[in-house]
Amino acid sequence: MKAKLRNIFFLIGLVAIVVMLCNFEMPYQEVFQNIRRAGYWFPAIIALWFFIYMMNTRAWSIIISSFVTERERRVPFWKLYKYTVTGFSLNYVTPVGLLGGEPYRIMEIAPRIGKETAVSSVILHSMMHIFSHFCFWGVSILLYLGLYGSTMESGMMALMAVFAIFCVLGIYFFMKGYRYGLALRGLRLLLRIPFCRSWAEHFIAHNEASLVRIDQQIAELHRQSKRVFYESLFWEFGARLVGCLEVMFTLLILTDHVSYWDCVLIQAFTSLFANLFFFMPMQLGAREGGFALAIGGLALSGAYGVYTSLIIRLREMVWIVVGILLMKIGNQKERN
Numbered sequence: 001m002k003a004k005l006r007n008i009f010f011l012i013g014l015v016a017i018v019v020m021l022c023n024f025e026m027p028y029q030e031v032f033q034n035i036r037r038a039g040y041w042f043p044a045i046i047a048l049w050f051f052i053y054m055m056n057t058r059a060w061s062i063i064i065s066s067f068v069t070e071r072e073r074r075v076p077f078w079k080l081y082k083y084t085v086t087g088f089s090l091n092y093v094t095p096v097g098l099l100g101g102e103p104y105r106i107m108e109i110a111p112r113i114g115k116e117t118a119v120s121s122v123i124l125h126s127m128m129h130i131f132s133h134f135c136f137w138g139v140s141i142l143l144y145l146g147l148y149g150s151t152m153e154s155g156m157m158a159l160m161a162v163f164a165i166f167c168v169l170g171i172y173f174f175m176k177g178y179r180y181g182l183a184l185r186g187l188r189l190l191l192r193i194p195f196c197r198s199w200a201e202h203f204i205a206h207n208e209a210s211l212v213r214i215d216q217q218i219a220e221l222h223r224q225s226k227r228v229f230y231e232s233l234f235w236e237f238g239a240r241l242v243g244c245l246e247v248m249f250t251l252l253i254l255t256d257h258v259s260y261w262d263c264v265l266i267q268a269f270t271s272l273f274a275n276l277f278f279f280m281p282m283q284l285g286a287r288e289g290g291f292a293l294a295i296g297g298l299a300l301s302g303a304y305g306v307y308t309s310l311i312i313r314l315r316e317m318v319w320i321v322v323g324i325l326l327m328k329i330g331n332q333k334e335r336n
Helices: 003-022 028-038 041-067 077-093 101-113 115-151 154-180 183-190 194-224 226-254 260-275 286-297 302-326
Strands: none
Touching (some): 003 077, 003 302, 028 041, 041 077, 041 101, 041 115, 041 194, 041 302, 077 101, 077 302, 115 154, 115 194, 115 226, 115 260, 154 194, 154 260, 183 194, 226 302
């Protein structure tokens, strides 16, 4: 990527960090008190995400390796790790998500593996990342029915039914996207949006052949490389399960009466609730509400949800800063 473009992404991230720090609702003295209260659990939570991002990177590297066979053109794993962390950081701080991190990752790896392959790999990894969420939510619904199905009230049964329908529709949509491609179809959806129609028409007209090839690459991966598909899904789904330890570590600060499986349910229903408000930077407010509902639904104190959401918000801030700083590290030997 050219240094000028990288600097633009860096400034976007820097400005977003400053804005978030200035608008942090809790007084900083209280924030530091809560960090001290967490003790060694807070560094453990920060370190946990080093491994979660490694699993995300592994899923992406598997997809890239299915497209690129020449050893000299492959992107080193730790470069991909750097781009993954920075990509997620940019997604956290941009509204609607995917407006910063995905273009950044494409521009970083395109000089090494080609533009079309870069676009295909990033789209596929983003699809796999979201697809793993739907799989995680679906498994969590079954887990909830297994653990608490016998004591469910009618209102919760109706809510579980709505969640199940949402997950089935999401899985169906993504499986169809894997079979037939998603790049051109996704852009054609923009033709129905008034403010995006003219831009989408112009972009499709000038890049339709490339978009068709990208969709062919996506479809071929699912059709011909089942191992790559399921191995990538394994790492992304595994990252969801490892991420539940973050909730467990945080709740262990407050109580000894918490199980890993309850933390899976808390994480699942919180992320489901938060993703319904995907258009908000860092899903501000939505995640806190999700934690309160999920923890309350498991008969735990609502205060646990507030504290858990605060610790996770602070962890996000730490890794956002790390991701933005990584953008300026290790670029001197890269080809522009």
